[in-house]
Amino acid sequence: MTGIELYEPLNQLKPIAADIWIADGPVVRMAAAFGTSMPFPTRMTIVRLRDGGLWCHSPIAPDEGLFAAIDALGPVRHLVSPNLLHYASIGAWKRRYPAAVAWAAPGVRQRAASQKIEVAFDADLADVAPPAWAADLDQLRFRGSRVIEEFVFFHRASATLVLADLIENFERGKISRGMHWLARLGGVLDPDGKAPLDMRMTFLGRKRLARACFAGIMAWRPQRVILAHGRCYKENAEAELRRAFRWVL
Numbered sequence: 001m002t003g004i005e006l007y008e009p010l011n012q013l014k015p016i017a018a019d020i021w022i023a024d025g026p027v028v029r030m031a032a033a034f035g036t037s038m039p040f041p042t043r044m045t046i047v048r049l050r051d052g053g054l055w056c057h058s059p060i061a062p063d064e065g066l067f068a069a070i071d072a073l074g075p076v077r078h079l080v081s082p083n084l085l086h087y088a089s090i091g092a093w094k095r096r097y098p099a100a101v102a103w104a105a106p107g108v109r110q111r112a113a114s115q116k117i118e119v120a121f122d123a124d125l126a127d128v129a130p131p132a133w134a135a136d137l138d139q140l141r142f143r144g145s146r147v148i149e150e151f152v153f154f155h156r157a158s159a160t161l162v163l164a165d166l167i168e169n170f171e172r173g174k175i176s177r178g179m180h181w182l183a184r185l186g187g188v189l190d191p192d193g194k195a196p197l198d199m200r201m202t203f204l205g206r207k208r209l210a211r212a213c214f215a216g217i218m219a220w221r222p223q224r225v226i227l228a229h230g231r232c233y234k235e236n237a238e239a240e241l242r243r244a245f246r247w248v249l
């Protein structure tokens with residue numbers, strides 16, 4: 001019993017557009033507003049780069065079926081932790097694909113060590129996309145938080161924005177009634193999902209930085225948004241982004 005309805009079927013590739021897929025994963029329990037915790041559904045994004053290699057964002061807890069489906073797409077080259085909370089399964093992927101590069105977000109090494117989760121990162125994400133994926137994906141370091149900086153990515157060919165925690169969007173029908181108030185309090189209840197309250201609070205006094213980053217995201221003109229937790233935005237992406245990020249304006 002997880003207290004949450006997941007995005008079945010799990011651990012299967014679901015196409016979003018040409019060369020981009022998501023896979024919904026099992027539940028994780030994460031800290032929520034005011035010292036509470038909530039079960040979170042998980043979701044990863046896979047992009048096939050123009051060299052055929054696979055770029056995996058926020059890898060979920062895998063199983064053999066998912067690995068087999070991934071193997072049919074191409075070689076796994078990149079495992080990306082977009083922020084210091086989305087890394088827990090990278091070790092499992094690295095064991096299966098030792099040649100893949102595990103990319104670290106700011107603070108993720110310390111976070112993993114503090115949680116006693118072993119992950120060997122190979123490289124650090126930087127302000128601009130590395131040559132390995134710059135032809136297919138833009139990236140931006142979303143600044144302003146004192147605690148958690150998330151890297152956001154934009155798949156140009158499909159105009160898809162990929163986020164981890166900068167928008168969380170829990171659907172009422174998928175969470176228990178007891179969780180509704182917690183999700184609403186945290187500001188992460190669909191149809192008004194956004195960054196959770198505790199995350200937004202870490203931007204206090206530094207929203208100018210966040211505002212500039214948000215402008216950078218909007219300049220990409222995203223047409224859809226993939227989220228790691230909850231309902232994605234397959235249409236009206238720009239309006240949804242303006243709504244979800246109104247706290248930075």
Ligand SMILES: [Fe+2]
Nearest residue numbers: 085164165228
């Ligand atoms: Fe998350």
